Structures are given as C-alpha cells and as structure tokens.
Amino acid sequence: MKAIVHEGKVGLDGLSIKEIQEPSLDSNQVKVKIITAGMNRRDLSVVTKRHGAEDPLLVPGSDATGIVEEVGEGVTRFKAGDEVVLNPGTGWETNSDSPPEGFEIVGFPDQGTFAEYICQSEKYVEHKPAHLDYDQAGVLGLAGLTAYRALFTRGKLTKDQTVLLPGIGSGVLTFALKFAKAKGARVIVTSRSVAKKKEALSLGADRAIDTHSDWNEELANESVDLLLESVGAATFNQSLDIIRKGGTIVTFGATTEDEVTINIRKFFYGQYNLLGSTMGSAEEFKEMIDFVATHQIVPHLDRVFSYEEYLETFKYIEESKNFGKIAISFSSL
Incomplete structure (x- = not known):
C-alpha cells in the first residue's frame, strides 16, 4: 500500500x-x-x-x-x-x-x-x-475529542456560561467554539489576525478581540467563567487576570514557551481552578461523536x-x- x-x-x-x-x-x-x-x-x-x-x-x-x-x-x-x-x-x-x-x-x-x-x-x-x-x-477525532473533554468533562461548561478562547484558529479551538455555542454558552475569542477574528464571528463567536489588547479593558463588562488556555507563556497571565474569581482555566497545550510564572498569592486569593487536559477516553470519544450528530455540527x-x-x-x-x-x-x- x-x-x-x-x-x-x-x-x-x-x-x-x-x-x-x-x-x-x-x-x-x-x-x-x-x-x-x-x-x-x-x-x-x-x-x-x-x-x-x-x-x-x-x-x-x-x-x-x-x-x-x-x-x-x-x-x-x-x-x-x-x-x-x-x-x-x-x-x-x-x-x-x-x-x-x-x-x-x-x-x-x-x-x-x-x-x-x-x-x-x-x-x-x-x-x-x-x-x-x-x-x-x-x-x-483528535481535535474534537480534545475540545470535548476540555470543555465538558474538565471545564464543566453549562448553558449560559461565558467561555474565552485565546488564540482562535486551531482545530481544537474551532471545535470548542462550535461545541460551546451548541451547548448554549457565550463565546469570546482572541486573535492577532483580523481575518481570524472575522472568521470566528462568522462561526458564531459573540465577541472577538485582539490578543495584544488589554483584555480587562476590552472585556470590562464580561464575566468569564471558563477559559481554554493553549498558548502558554505568551498569554497565561492575561488569562489568569481575566477569569472571574472562582473561575476555571483548562490548559491542553502550549504553542509558546512551556514554563509560566504566576503570582501564587493572587491565585489562591482568587479561588481559581487550574486544570490540565489531554485528549480523552473511548467513552468520551463516543459521547463527542453523538454530540456532533445530535447538534449537526460540521x-x-x-x-x-x-x-x-x-x-x-x-x-x-x-x-x-x-x-x-x-x-x-x-x-x-
């Protein structure tokens, strides 16, 4: 062959x-x-x-x-x-x-x-x-399963919550955008690319901001419940700054540097949740396939x-x- x-x-x-x-x-x-x-x-x-x-x-x-x-x-x-x-x-x-x-x-x-x-x-x-x-x-397969576990198994995303997806454009994050909207969540994305922000909005994102902007200023009227972090060092502290107190960051990748430094006192006073996620089980794979079929996600x-x-x-x-x-x-x- x-x-x-x-x-x-x-x-x-x-x-x-x-x-x-x-x-x-x-x-x-x-x-x-x-x-x-x-x-x-x-x-x-x-x-x-x-x-x-x-x-x-x-x-x-x-x-x-x-x-x-x-x-x-x-x-x-x-x-x-x-x-x-x-x-x-x-x-x-x-x-x-x-x-x-x-x-x-x-x-x-x-x-x-x-x-x-x-x-x-x-x-x-x-x-x-x-x-x-x-x-x-x-x-x-891989991107859909990764997004599904990160959003639902680990992130516990529910209807009417707000999720932030920094660095939109990857396969995982485009699935996460579609899955979250199918669940009934509000979705905000970031990108350095004007074209990618426009594309995300066309796929259903509620807001799209520049990755290099001041997220707290741009999203002053938003309360972010869940954030999927896949960029790594370049955005991690911005992610920690924007998540609501008691909110959750799920990380599944690092397209920039792997190691990050955080203010641990700020972290524990904020009662934040930081969770790792990788791929998913065969059980979750079947759940993801059924979710895609039920919601006719393409x-x-x-x-x-x-x-x-x-x-x-x-x-x-x-x-x-x-x-x-x-x-x-x-x-x-």
Whole structure:
C-alpha cells in the first residue's frame, strides 16, 4: 500500500511517499480503507522531534475516516462497507481523571493513519456521523475529542456560561467554539489576525478581540467563567487576570514557551481552578461523536490536500496558516 512515511532524515526532509506492506488483521480488529486523514500539529511535532537515521520507518497521522474493508474474528459492531471514524487514542476505554498506563496516541510510537489502510480494535472505532462527508469526518477525532473533554468533562461548561478562547484558529479551538455555542454558552475569542477574528464571528463567536489588547479593558463588562488556555507563556497571565474569581482555566497545550510564572498569592486569593487536559477516553470519544450528530455540527475545514501534497501539508500547519482543520485525501487511491 502507499503511505506517507518518515525515515532516514531529520524533520520534514525525512518525509516521502513509499510502498509498504499492508497491516495484517487480528481478531477483534477492523481493517479500514482510509478515505481522508486529518492533519494535526502533533503530527508535525512527531516528525520534527525524530532524530534521523536511527529511527525506524514511521507512518505518522492520528485522525482518519474511511470504509471497513474486512472484520476480524470476534468483531460484533461493524461489517464490511460500514463508514467509520477512528479514535486517535488507544488504551483509554472509560472516562477517568487521567489516562491510564498504556494510553497511546495513534501515529507514534505505533503506525498511523497517513496510509491506504489501517487495522484497529473495534473498541477504538465509531460509525461516521451521517451528516458529515469524508473530508469533514476525517478531521474530527483528535481535535474534537480534545475540545470535548476540555470543555465538558474538565471545564464543566453549562448553558449560559461565558467561555474565552485565546488564540482562535486551531482545530481544537474551532471545535470548542462550535461545541460551546451548541451547548448554549457565550463565546469570546482572541486573535492577532483580523481575518481570524472575522472568521470566528462568522462561526458564531459573540465577541472577538485582539490578543495584544488589554483584555480587562476590552472585556470590562464580561464575566468569564471558563477559559481554554493553549498558548502558554505568551498569554497565561492575561488569562489568569481575566477569569472571574472562582473561575476555571483548562490548559491542553502550549504553542509558546512551556514554563509560566504566576503570582501564587493572587491565585489562591482568587479561588481559581487550574486544570490540565489531554485528549480523552473511548467513552468520551463516543459521547463527542453523538454530540456532533445530535447538534449537526460540521468541522470547519480550512483546506484539503491530496496525499501527493504531503510536504506542502506539513509546511502549511508549521506556518499556522490554517483557520480550522486540514485534511489529507486518499480518495484517489
């Protein structure tokens, strides 16, 4: 089968398209012909952090949708021809405070979704929401699951609360915007980009402000209950300044520096809640899929690349050109 692989060289120079052996089907697994795979910033991180010649061949990619081609012995939930979405995580079946030992994300260290076929346990596969096409469903997994757990499992977002999303534009935050609005919440976003602020407003955001502005001045009449922090050092103290006393910050990423310094006395006097979140369980993945189907939510697709454009795809996300999700189409194979 054809696959986008990384081997032999450091970073993007190690990427190529190569013929590799198809995966073999085990019991309780389904073999899926991939139609569309989703590109995530994690895929870029995996490729750029591998060291080169000593690393074995890797098929990157965590997200995908496609058609079940074959089912293994013991499979009860799927049959050949079913349209499915893959859970990008394995080893985390039921909701819990944190991932258990053995939790892994598809695409490293195991082989990923940037290929014609993948075999996966039926525990980590769900039926594709009928209202989504393949390109839309292919980008749903990792970002949708991350947003769902951060907002609802960790953040406990309820109707009529206000959520702030600094640095709007990523796949996770565009899902968070759509999920929060579907729940009935008020959504405020920030961005340095005029175009991204306009795009967020068109998707339902109630307010959009400049990331470099004085948030307390801009939002003097707002009470922010929940804030999803994914930028890191560049915005963290602004986030802490704007959240209401007793409010909650959920952090799931750091696109700027990892380490932050805070005034701990101000933090405990403010009775703030600071929570971490990473991906989610198979139970939450199913809940997220059902939520998307119930509310007829459509992922915001920035661009769909063909698999032959693999290098351009990686560079596109590296330069943060996207607003929303990026897909890689394998439909021509």
